[in-house]
Amino acid sequence: MLFNSFEFIFLFLPITVLTYYVLAKRLSVEIALVFLLFASLYFYGYWNPVYLVLIVASIIVNFFLGRRIGIASTTRKKTWLVAGVVLNLGLLGYYKYFNFFISNVNAVLDVGWNTEKIILPLAISFFTFQQISYLVDAYNDKCKEYNFLHYSLFVCFFPQLIAGPIVHHKEMLPQFFQKENLSPKLINFAVGISIFALGFFKKTVIADSLSVYVSPTFDTQDSVDLIQAWGASLAYTFQLYFDFSGYSDMAIGCARLFGITLPVNFFSPYKSTSIVEFWRRWHITLSRFLRDYLYIALGGNKNGSFQRYRNLFLTMLLGGLWHGAGWTFVIWGMLHGFYLVINHAWRWVLKALNWAPKSRGYFAFSWLITFVAVVFSWVYFRAPSLQRANDIVLAMLGKNGATIPSGIAYRLGKIRHVLNELGIGVGEGSGSLLMGNTIWVILAAFIAIVLPNSAQMFSKQNGVLFEKPGAFPMQNPALNAVWKPSLSWSIGTACLLATGILTLGQISEFLYFQF
Template sequence: MIFSSPEFIFIFLPVTFLIYFSLNKARKHKLAKISLVLASLYFYSYWSLEYLPLMVGSIIFNYSFGVLISSKTGRAKKFFLSVGVITNLAILGYYKYANFFLDNINALSGSDFHTMSIILPIGISFYTFTQIAFLVDNYKGYVKEFDIINYTLFVTFFPHLIAGPILHHKEMMSQFKSKWTYAIRYRHIIMGVMIFGVGLFKKTIIADTFAISANIGFAPGFEHNFISAWVASLSYTFQLYFDFSGYCDMAVGAALLFNIWLPINFNSPYKALDIQDFWRRWHITLGRYLRDYLYIPLGGNRCPTFRVYINLFITFVLGGLWHGASWMFIIWGALHGLALAIHRAWKTLGMSMPNPLAWIVTFLYVNTA
């Protein structure tokens, strides 16, 4: 089920809304949350029930390890964190990267390892990263609440479940436990419907229109001239933005109906005047995640200058790999990591360029990447 489908808009969303607030009105608040969890699990398993046990198992595992981490100190605390993070990454690696790894071994060695019939579980990258953040935040002492229903809702809440944004435990749990969310807020309904409508327009009218030209232009064997090459390239660039941004807008709008504020994930990224500004505007929660859980642990900008450049490069290569099991994603991440290192050196030297030129250079680089 996707947000733009009639089943979601006219059946799932209104039915879930009515059940949730009817139960809250009857003062059955815990049951209302459970109904929202069950609705989210139904939403997740709409395509296939096959991977529902995997997600439920992931929730039970990470919640249990979160409780363990909070109850330990010293080496034991670090041990359980390490086991939890490694287990999450191993599961993600198996489902997302096993065949990619085998294909590359075969290509390099001439061997003939058989690839496995693995179907990537929908949303596994998002709910895995969300829960790794929970374990790390727990280790740092930021997690203060361990209600199993609120935690399950935090992971499964359907607006963010499939395509983000990537959530922090500390910014969501206070909302899920707040009594202020129990009543219908008509202001939120109006805002939510409007934001959802903007996202729906971005996805179905703008992105899907650009997709026509992009699909034709990127079709195997299509012969380009100068104009058609630019049309295909720019069409894909705008399709990608309006598709993803529209989906995130719909997620924010749907969540607001339930009085939940999701973080904004896009802020007009194609207006950026440099590559650092672009990453402050594009997939904001992923950039925040990479900064907090990868770049800073690598040493961030507290290292010698050359090491800072290496940290930036590694962070974005791994960020590219997170997007998908393909050398194209790795190259894309490497291009952005390289651009960020060059931009940092440029600023260190005190250099600048006029805003119009800066915008053109940034946009064309992003488009090329």
């Protein structure tokens, strides 16, 4: 079930919230949690009921493994942990990478193996990582769960089930038993609906409007020039951000209706002035998982610079492969691993020179080079094939020259001659597509780079918005009751919801569902 659907907004969500609080007040918290668990399973199975068997089996097995790890002797803990990690990664590998493996074997060895296409179960990447983190935390005695209902809800809680944020057991589950969360509160509904409305607008209005300028370039084999390539790449850069951050906001808003705090998952990543900062602001919960359970497990930065750079590169390479079974995702991960290595090496140089640049020009250049590097990497993330990604990147570098639509060129007058001297020719067709793309990209860029993000809108510390890089917390500041609803904000929220609802007739899916 999609968040941006009539069924979810007008039926599933209000019925679930109302029934949950009624059961918690009239009967007991445990009965309310049982209802919420089954509601979450219904939410998951709405897309394809067959995969309910998979997620339920995964929950049962991991709950058993977590209990064994919790009560096992020191020598046996590691055995159970390794078994759990291998089992989870094996399941993920089969569904996500088996077809990719077979296709590459056929290409290299020309053996002609034929297999039925395996459909990727919804959210398997997210609930697999979440359960692996639980097993590792159980091994490190950071959490223990002996109640199957509670553990199941930790995995299945519908706001964060499909695409995160990826949460720790100790972050979310205890909140269900806090006394103040067992009854509905006006501030929870005000903040929850407002954050949901912001995310809803970001997804259905901004992201979906940008999508129409992406597919004509990425999903064809037609040759493209510099302007087309950059236009589509910038459109996708902002489409992906508003699509995924919009979903995360909707997830945070839905959870808040139950009084539950979910961590911040995006914090204006396109404001970053370095790749290191970008990964502290983009998909924050995944970055935390990769750092805590992969980078540190590989050795982190304990054994010198070379080992540190190697571990950074391997972490991002595997992170890229986690996103999808394809060479384009491998290249995307390698690019970001390469970016991080260069970024950390540059920081080492600055430290060795005892130079701390503070000029606006330096930070403007740092922002620009970071943003451009991210845009180039998104081409590989989006392109359906490595060949198509390379074609678009080469076009962005000017291989195919540049043309502007004739409808625009004929209105430029003498400027046309200047453009011709620069190698910019006149192409066929009208300029409506180019103009529409430009308008939406500028609007999206203004919102993403200039305006405060959703967490900042709802949080003030001593009257000052969070702005210093690294100062933003994992815990969502919107959950602190410092924000007060007002009439103007209520009107604005209603307008965002109404505008988003008007788009529900069009076909739309969240981009990260495929990962």
